[in-house]
Amino acid sequence: MRERLRSRHLVTHVLLMAGALLMVSPFVWQFLTSLKTLGESTRIPPTVLPSSPEWGNYSAFFDVVPVGSMAVNSVLALVLRVAGQLLVASLAAYVFARLRFRFRGPLLAGFLVVLMVPPQLFVIPQYEVIRAMGWLNSVQALALPGMFSAFGVFVLYQFMRTLPPELDEAARMDGANPLQIYLRIILPLCRPALAALTILTSLFSWNDLLWPLIVNTVPDRMTLPVGLATLQGAQGTDYPVLMAGSLLTILPMVLVFVLLQKQFIRGIAMSGIKA
Amino acid sequence: MRPNRYPDNAWAAILLAVPFGGLVIFYLWPLLRTVLLSFSEGTAFTGYTITGFENWRQLFENGDDVWRALLNTLVYAAIVLLGVPIAMVIAALLHQRGLGGRSFYRTLYFVPVVTMPVAVAMVWRYIYNGDFGLLNEVLDAVGGPTRAWVADPDTALYAVAVVGIWMALGTNLIILAAGLESVPPSLEEAAMLDGAGPVRRFFSVTVPLLTPSIFLVSVLSVIGSLQMFDLLFIMLGRTNPALADSRTIVYLFYEEAFVRNDRPLGAVIALVTLVVTLAVTAVQFRLQRRWVTYA
Numbered sequence: 001m002r003e004r005l006r007s008r009h010l011v012t013h014v015l016l017m018a019g020a021l022l023m024v025s026p027f028v029w030q031f032l033t034s035l036k037t038l039g040e041s042t043r044i045p046p047t048v049l050p051s052s053p054e055w056g057n058y059s060a061f062f063d064v065v066p067v068g069s070m071a072v073n074s075v076l077a078l079v080l081r082v083a084g085q086l087l088v089a090s091l092a093a094y095v096f097a098r099l100r101f102r103f104r105g106p107l108l109a110g111f112l113v114v115l116m117v118p119p120q121l122f123v124i125p126q127y128e129v130i131r132a133m134g135w136l137n138s139v140q141a142l143a144l145p146g147m148f149s150a151f152g153v154f155v156l157y158q159f160m161r162t163l164p165p166e167l168d169e170a171a172r173m174d175g176a177n178p179l180q181i182y183l184r185i186i187l188p189l190c191r192p193a194l195a196a197l198t199i200l201t202s203l204f205s206w207n208d209l210l211w212p213l214i215v216n217t218v219p220d221r222m223t224l225p226v227g228l229a230t231l232q233g234a235q236g237t238d239y240p241v242l243m244a245g246s247l248l249t250i251l252p253m254v255l256v257f258v259l260l261q262k263q264f265i266r267g268i269a270m271s272g273i274k275a
Numbered sequence: 276m277r278p279n280r281y282p283d284n285a286w287a288a289i290l291l292a293v294p295f296g297g298l299v300i301f302y303l304w305p306l307l308r309t310v311l312l313s314f315s316e317g318t319a320f321t322g323y324t325i326t327g328f329e330n331w332r333q334l335f336e337n338g339d340d341v342w343r344a345l346l347n348t349l350v351y352a353a354i355v356l357l358g359v360p361i362a363m364v365i366a367a368l369l370h371q372r373g374l375g376g377r378s379f380y381r382t383l384y385f386v387p388v389v390t391m392p393v394a395v396a397m398v399w400r401y402i403y404n405g406d407f408g409l410l411n412e413v414l415d416a417v418g419g420p421t422r423a424w425v426a427d428p429d430t431a432l433y434a435v436a437v438v439g440i441w442m443a444l445g446t447n448l449i450i451l452a453a454g455l456e457s458v459p460p461s462l463e464e465a466a467m468l469d470g471a472g473p474v475r476r477f478f479s480v481t482v483p484l485l486t487p488s489i490f491l492v493s494v495l496s497v498i499g500s501l502q503m504f505d506l507l508f509i510m511l512g513r514t515n516p517a518l519a520d521s522r523t524i525v526y527l528f529y530e531e532a533f534v535r536n537d538r539p540l541g542a543v544i545a546l547v548t549l550v551v552t553l554a555v556t557a558v559q560f561r562l563q564r565r566w567v568t569y570a
Contacts, residue, residue, distance in 0.1 A: 009371070009373070009374055009375075012368050012371060012374060013376070015368060016365070016368055016369065016380050019365060019384070020380055020383040020384060023383055023384055023386065023387065023441065023444070024383055024386065026395065026398045026399060026402060026441075027386070027390075027398070029398065029401075029402060029409055030398045033401065041401075041407075042406070042407045043407060044406065044407050045412050046407055046408075046409055046412050088293060088294045088297060089294070091290050091291070091293065091294050092290075092291060092294035092295070094290065095286075095287050095290045095291050095294075099283035099286060099287050099290075100280070100281055100282055100283050101281050101283045101284045101286075101287035101288075102281045102284055104287075107291065107295065110295070110298060110303060111298060113303075113306075114298065114302040114303070114306075116553075117306060117549060118501070118502065118545070118548050118549055118552050119502070120525060120528050120541075120544070120545040120548055121305070121306055121309045121545045121546065121548075121549055122301065122302055122305040122306065122309070123305075123528075123532070123545070124305070124308070124309060124312065124532055124538050124541055124542060124545070125304065125305030125308035125309060125312075126301055126305055127533075128308075129300060129301065129304075129305075144301065145301040145302075147297065148294065148297030148298055148300075148301050148302065150298065150302065153294070177286070178283060178286040178290065179286070179289075179290065182290070203389060206391065207390075207391040207392060207393070207505075209392065209393055209504065209505045209508065210504055210505075210525070210529060213529075214529075214533050224391075225391055225392075225393040225394075225505075228391075228393050228394060228397065229393055229508065229509060232397060232509065232512070233512065233513075239401050242397050242401070243397070243398065243401070246391075246393075246394035246395070246397045246398060247394070249391055249393075249394050250389075250390040250391050250394045250395070253389045253390065253391065254386060254389055254390060256389075257385070257386070257389040258382070261378070261382060261385075264385075264389065265381070265385070265449050268388070268446055268449045268450070269449050269450060269453045
């Protein structure tokens, strides 16, 4: 019986390994290409290994587009959006999940409606609002609409509803007001949900293309994805530099994922959302 | 004295002020504004005036671009949906008792989910290249067909959809794996004692019990596919000969609203996506009764 189990697992391992290799092969190819010369990258038939690694492709990426400021923009937008989203979403979720007030139903419906509508329906007027405020080509332009997304409210609302109502009642007996209950009791209990939301929002923010492409059009105000897209437009055929640049931009999120794998996976499972 | 039904009105108003204000400015007002724009004419410089149904009439009389993009998007969504059965097989393989290296595999399958679509699209564009792409080289070695996959209108959309499957596999896998966790192992064991082999057990025990998760994954997959933009934007550059035949609805939205700056037409396209998204999701929920079983 043991022997049979093991041999059955052998077939499973072969299948899973073959699949896994298919999954990661584009990244392997990306890395190998990033070390080739331009000539090697367009050779027919392709060479697998670079004759001598061209690390210069990585620095070339920095010479073509203002990568430094783009990276700073990406990071600042991410931090601002995540911080704003956590604050805004946890406040709204707390009010809807724990307080009793007039118009709770219609107000909550306002958030849920937004959740069901595809993002393009908001984009044109959002752009007009940002432009009217004179904030085109700024960090706040990148972060603002996403901070108020209904998605975060929904995730935290679902979580807060599962906390026992006795928590609030006991605190009220002791004379705490709703703001104190939110800060001292509910928020600390929401740590797993807040962590999941942080991870998902970071991922959206770091990888997003459409919105940053529209609002920040000056090169040193762009985010990394937009910068990469521009780079491809400018030198669409310098594959080694493109591969080096694209590898550098995906590395931070992959590292964070490897370190926080459990939280990532719980976040995806919890929200059931496509990243 | 009767207890107050709404003891927290004041606090709710204070705490909701910022979140709800943001919702109104960045979501609710834009929603209304987009609807109004779709009935308007004008440009950013002249301002917009409401003129009635002209844009909508245009859509039905000569909106071939929009219908083509819509069809492309639905085809794309249908192909990416094929990733769900693939994810089911992998989830079932991973779920076997006593299997080692589970988290190792899970990590590898999940990596594409966390990588930037713009970046991986570049890699795939290079792999798909007709002259020196890796795919053609591999296919050539095994005697398969070779071509310029993303520059050929016959294959571009499908080539992008394959990447869509690849990117979504990890997400599908996580949700299905969570569903499998809740399937009681006693059922599998009972089937095993009755002499059912692994394939039989997969179709007769695992799949029926997993239908709620399969349904969730399918709905999310389609909603995500209807939003496809990044992959196409990068894999098919502006000068690509296949672009005109392969545009998705969000791509067309971007092009009309922000490249050609025809905001009213952009608003019409955005509303078309809303209608289609709601319709497709409603159809899925209706069909659900036929095949989803809740234990």
